Amino acid sequence: QSALTQPPSASGSPGQSVTISCTGTSSDVGGYNYVSWYQQYPGKAPKVMIYEVSKRPSGVPDRFSGSKSGNTASLTVSGLQAEDEGDYYCCSHAGSDTYVFGTGTKVTVL
Amino acid sequence: QVQLVQSGAEVKKPGASVKVSCQASGYTFTGYYIHWVRQAPGQGLEWMGWVHPNSGGTKYVHKLQGRVTMTRDTSISTVYMELSSLKSDDTAMYYCTMSSSPRFDYWGQGTLVTVS
Numbered sequence: 001q002s003a004l005t006q007p008p009s010a011s012g013s014p015g016q017s018v019t020i021s022c023t024g025t026s027s028d029v030g031g032y033n034y035v036s037w038y039q040q041y042p043g044k045a046p047k048v049m050i051y052e053v054s055k056r057p058s059g060v061p062d063r064f065s066g067s068k069s070g071n072t073a074s075l076t077v078s079g080l081q082a083e084d085e086g087d088y089y090c091c092s093h094a095g096s097d098t099y100v101f102g103t104g105t106k107v108t109v110l
Numbered sequence: 111q112v113q114l115v116q117s118g119a120e121v122k123k124p125g126a127s128v129k130v131s132c133q134a135s136g137y138t139f140t141g142y143y144i145h146w147v148r149q150a151p152g153q154g155l156e157w158m159g160w161v162h163p164n165s166g167g168t169k170y171v172h173k174l175q176g177r178v179t180m181t182r183d184t185s186i187s188t189v190y191m192e193l194s195s196l197k198s199d200d201t202a203m204y205y206c207t208m209s210s211s212p213r214f215d216y217w218g219q220g221t222l223v224t225v226s
Contacts, residue, residue, distance in 0.1 A: 001172055034212035045205055045220060046155065051213035089155050093212055097169045104154040
């Protein structure tokens with residue numbers, strides 16, 4: 001059960017968009033529509049931003065969107081704001097009621 | 111409101127065991143899975159496994175099988191995660207998190223376990 005692959009970093013200026021990829025295999029990302037995304041600030045617990053590939057929990061701004069194609073899921077943050085700076089992790093169901101997280105991406109707002 | 115409150119920080123010697131608790135409130139304890147996720151210093155999140163408070167059923171990540179045990183006490187709405195034969199690379203922040211669907215909705219504040 002290897003971690004899903006994410007780019008170590010991503011950045012954008014305020015108002016721009018940033019997209020983070022999350023690449024797995026047909027046994028996890030590609031096999032289930034159970035990909036979720038988490039935002040984490042330093043020293044804090046993660047917060048769910050997207051679940052089931054593209055659904056947003058109540059309270060999460062619609063600037064956050066998710067998608068999936070094959071074995072790769074993506075999180076897009078549109079209209080980047082300073083408060084979006086942090087670490088982002090994808091997570092996928094990996095069969096047999098197990099889960100796997102991505103390696104994490106640090107988003108910097110320039 | 112949903113709350114998960116974890117036990118305090120622990121310092122353990124290599125080879126010892128640690129047991130971290132997670133007390134839930136604000137929802138029907140037996141209705142939702144509790145997962146454990148850990149994060150080594152400066153590293154990413156690692157899913158460890160889950161326990162279902164109603165049945166006591168468990169599932170663990172393969173690499174920790176044989177060393178991790180997740181249990182629950184329904185009388186006090188608390189789940190436990192015990193990790194044995196501790197090694198230095200078990201040093202991490204350990205989080206419990208409740209899932210109402212294939213997502214982790216609510217998180218505890220984290221428990222720092224240091225193995226040294």
